[in-house]
Amino acid sequence: MESSDEAAVEKCRVHLRPGTLRDAARATLHLLPCEVLVNGPAPVERFFTPAIRQGTDGLEVSFRGRRLRGEEVVVPPGLEGYVMVMEEKGEVVGKDFSEGSSNLREEQELAAPPEALERDFDRFIGATASFSRFTLWGLETIPGPDAKVRGALTWPGLAAAIHAQVPED
Amino acid sequence: MAGSPANLLLLPLILLLLGTPAQVSRDYHYFGEKSGGDTWEELRLQHQEKEEGTGGRVPPSWPSIPRRGGLDPWPVGKVGLFLRPGQAGAQPRGPGHSAGPGVHGPRESGAGAALQATGLFILQTNGLRLEALNPGPMVYAICYCPLSHLAHLEALKVADSKTLSESERDRLFVKMEEDGDFVGWALDVLSPNLISTSMLGRVKYNLNSLSHDTATGLVQYALDQGVKVAQVFVDTVGPPETYQERLQERFPGIEVTVKAKADALYPVVSAASICAKVARDQAVKNWHFVEKLQDLDADYGSGYPNDPKTKAWLRKHVEPVFGFPQFVRFSWRTAQSILEKEAEGVLWEDSPTGDQEGSGRIMSYFSKGPRTHPRLPHRYFQERGLESATTF
Numbered sequence: 001m002e003s004s005d006e007a008a009v010e011k012c013r014v015h016l017r018p019g020t021l022r023d024a025a026r027a028t029l030h031l032l033p034c035e036v037l038v039n040g041p042a043p044v045e046r047f048f049t050p051a052i053r054q055g056t057d058g059l060e061v062s063f064r065g066r067r068l069r070g071e072e073v074v075v076p077p078g079l080e081g082y083v084m085v086m087e088e089k090g091e092v093v094g095k096d097f098s099e100g101s102s103n104l105r106e107e108q109e110l111a112a113p114p115e116a117l118e119r120d121f122d123r124f125i126g127a128t129a130s131f132s133r134f135t136l137w138g139l140e141t142i143p144g145p146d147a148k149v150r151g152a153l154t155w156p157g158l159a160a161a162i163h164a165q166v167p168e169d
Numbered sequence: 170m171a172g173s174p175a176n177l178l179l180l181p182l183i184l185l186l187l188g189t190p191a192q193v194s195r196d197y198h199y200f201g202e203k204s205g206g207d208t209w210e211e212l213r214l215q216h217q218e219k220e221e222g223t224g225g226r227v228p229p230s231w232p233s234i235p236r237r238g239g240l241d242p243w244p245v246g247k248v249g250l251f252l253r254p255g256q257a258g259a260q261p262r263g264p265g266h267s268a269g270p271g272v273h274g275p276r277e278s279g280a281g282a283a284l285q286a287t288g289l290f291i292l293q294t295n296g297l298r299l300e301a302l303n304p305g306p307m308v309y310a311i312c313y314c315p316l317s318h319l320a321h322l323e324a325l326k327v328a329d330s331k332t333l334s335e336s337e338r339d340r341l342f343v344k345m346e347e348d349g350d351f352v353g354w355a356l357d358v359l360s361p362n363l364i365s366t367s368m369l370g371r372v373k374y375n376l377n378s379l380s381h382d383t384a385t386g387l388v389q390y391a392l393d394q395g396v397k398v399a400q401v402f403v404d405t406v407g408p409p410e411t412y413q414e415r416l417q418e419r420f421p422g423i424e425v426t427v428k429a430k431a432d433a434l435y436p437v438v439s440a441a442s443i444c445a446k447v448a449r450d451q452a453v454k455n456w457h458f459v460e461k462l463q464d465l466d467a468d469y470g471s472g473y474p475n476d477p478k479t480k481a482w483l484r485k486h487v488e489p490v491f492g493f494p495q496f497v498r499f500s501w502r503t504a505q506s507i508l509e510k511e512a513e514g515v516l517w518e519d520s521p522t523g524d525q526e527g528s529g530r531i532m533s534y535f536s537k538g539p540r541t542h543p544r545l546p547h548r549y550f551q552e553r554g555l556e557s558a559t560t561f
Contacts, residue, residue: 037514042490046461051495064492064508064515065365065499139518140371151553 013122014086020126027083027129030070031149032063033139058142059135070137071144076153081131087124303472303479303504304497305453307364309357309380310445311387312437313396318351319436327439329432330446342447345440354444355390357383358452361498368500371519376500380406385419400424402438404431460494462486474503487511 030048052061052070059070075081136143136150143150314322325344333341345352359379367374384403392398401420405412405427413427428434432442453469466485470478483504486493489512497504545551 033518034520035516036490037516038489043488046463047488047491047494050461051459062362062366062495065362065369066517067366067370148552148554152555155550155553155555 011121015122015124017124017126020128021082021130024082024127024130027131029081029083029131029134031073031134031136033068033137033143034063034066059137061137063137067140068137069140069142070135071142072133073136073147073150073153074133075131076157079153079156081134082127083129083131084125085128087126303474303501304361304469304483304493305449305456305472306361307359307498308445308449308452309359309383309387310354310441310448311356311384311391312345312352312354312441312444313391313398314352314437314440316399321351322440323436325436325440327436327443329430329439330442331432333443335450338443338447338450341440341443345443352440353391353396354441355387355394356444356448357387358448359383360495362495365495365499368498377407377412381412381415385416388416388420388423398423401426402431402435403427404438404442405429456496458494458496460491462494474501479503480507483507484511489513 028044028049030044036042048061048063052059054060055069061068061070136147138144138147325341327341327345330338345354364376364379367379368376384406388398388401398420401416401423403412403416403426409427409429413425416427417423417425426435431438433439453472454467458465466482468478469482470476470480472479474480480503483493483497484507486497487507492499492508492512493504499505499508546556550556
């Protein structure tokens with residue numbers, strides 16, 4: 001599936017629900033050095049959080065019998081982290097603007113495209129939580145300054161710099 | 170003659186091979202800081218702090234331990250289980266006491282001194298045995314007894330702990346405790362989490378090596394306590410011959426005997442097996458779960474892999490994402506096969522990648538079709554794990 005990237009890409013138009021960014025509750029996040037082959041809720045508060053220990057040099061925990069060592073990563077200044085969730089396709093029509101919330105009008109103004117919405121083409125994305133820091137876990141070693149995700153967090157700054165207008169001399 | 174240059178070349182290689190296991194074991198020295206972070210280790214440190222805080226040699230009361238539902242947590246590492254005569258439950262106890270951590274020496278305070286004063290030449294016999302059941306911790310026990318008192322130990326009718334009922338074991342344990350002037354014991358309790366993380370580590374530390382190192386540590390511990398060890402009888406883990414060689418090499422002045430079923434052959438090993446089993450039963454019964462579990466079923470069964478009760482318990486307590494509570498050794502094959510079937514898959518960065526992918530790549534060089542791999546993004550993005558989002 002991954003090898004035929006271009007064929008697999010399904011074109012769609014994504015609309016952001018801006019109201020969700022304002023209301024998003026703070027979330028405690030953990031980035032694990034492994035991939036859990038399922039997406040969905042998990043009892044983190046019951047199984048994971050109580051097992052975290054403050055070691056002499058950083059945080060320690062175990063997941064699936066493997067030792068993890070972790071540290072806090074702060075989202076760079078000027079940026080804000082959000083947990084974004086794409087709404088299901090079917091939800092576009094019928095549900096989209098009929099939510100009886102106070103920011104209905106505003107959302108309509110900001111997010112509603114001038115064109116009519118198409119069932120399989122227009123999709124909505126919204127934030128379910130926000131964060132300004134998260135715990136980064138490494139397998140048996142502290143991820144450290146060379147961790148990929150730390151590098152990734154430098155991209156927004158670089159992107160802004162290279163896309164900024166160059167002042168003429 | 171012609172062979173000698175080759176021999177010379179081989180020698181450093183052999184030395185290297187010999188050197189490697191020792192390095193591994195040093196990395197995982199259980200009594201040291203490496204076990205930090207483990208729940209039980211943490212608790213042990215808490216006790217230590219509290220006891221050191223009291224200043225006195227003997228604290229006025231047992232250190233207060235975080236309790237939940239009246240359960241006592243169990244210590245791990247080189248911490249003793251101290252059983253007061255007549256008391257059927259054991260209490261964790263930190264260092265700095267009469268017999269020191271981990272050892273309930275022959276009788277209370279000054280026992281070591283008494284031995285040295287009266288019997289510098291008293292010979293002692295050591296027995297060693299482990300309890301390797303799951304779920305729960307692994308308990309290693311060492312029992313020692315003067316050679317002159319071996320008959321007394323036999324008279325207690327100690328036997329292989331597996332052949333005794335729980336009440337018989339408890340009774341014998343109390344009996345040994347009462348006869349503390351000729352029986353001493355020490356335990357090393359390894360938490361299941363410590364075992365899982367060692368065995369499933371990037372550098373695998375197998376159960377045999379772990380057992381051997383723990384055993385060695387306990388014998389050394391007895392020596393450090395002033396026990397004059399003359400003979401050591403050990404129930405084997407893995408092939409007895411190599412194990413015996415290893416121990417003999419480590420303790421050249423001691424007569425080492427490693428045998429399968431030593432717990433049925435030598436009373437002192439039987440006694441150690443009783444200590445280990447009683448301690449493990451207590452630990453399992455009073456287990457202090459780190460996780461906030463609901464509807465916990467306390468009927469774990471015997472812990473032997475063929476016990477249907479144990480398997481049923483494991484199956485019932487599988488959590489699809491987290492697997493099991495830390496009470497279970499994840500490295501145990503029975504636990505792993507249950508996880509494979511009933512929990513979600515997890516891929517680690519060091520998980521072996523399927524051969525298919527590799528052979529697919531090799532084959533792709535010969536295929537005439539279009540390139541199967543899309544153009545790679547710039548190294549800047551690759552190094553940071555960044556990809557263009559094409560789907561959500």
